[in-house]
Amino acid sequence: MQAAQQQINLSDPEANPKTAERKRQFIDIYNTKITRDGAANLLMWLESDTDFFTAPASTRFHLSEEGGLCQHSLNVYRRLNASAKALPDCSEETLAIVSLLHDVCKTNFYTVEERNAKDASGKWVKVPYYAVEDKFPLGHGEKSLFLIHSFIALTHDEALAIRHHMGGFGASPGDYSIGNAFTMSRLALELHIADMRATHVDEKEQ
Ligand SMILES: [Fe+2]
């Protein structure tokens, strides 16, 4: 594989205009739609104590780039809002909370490692890449649920959606809780579909 010249930054969103713009869009929607008690502290935590705005969405599967996690969250927000007609009982705040925050489990989760690769001239160089170092291995939806609920109170519907947004991926055989959650909560089903559409349609093109 030929090495691409790249920098990987997990600390300063303002160092890259694209990352800064993604952060601006996220905060604009967040502050407009989410007014629940604790929301300001949650946002302050994301900005000050996590790499949410610079982290990738994955190590190599989708939006494996600086700011990818923030962009993915925006993509899921837009996809879920496109399904809002199916969710007449859900407020705009609920749609924003579950979509923008469903993957906060991926904050402080990635590190930057180096591997050897050849550059365009055939010379061996060190190339940075994303790796996983889970500092709080609580699960995926489970961790997002715990972190969000540490700051803001969630409804049962929102909790089901965040916990089960991955659908059957990683589920144990014989675990019927996902199907039960999707039967009880249309929001949970629609968030899972929005997550899949963002990952497998939108992010193939970005
Ligand atoms: Fe996820």
Ligand SMILES: [Fe+2]
């Ligand atoms: Fe996601």
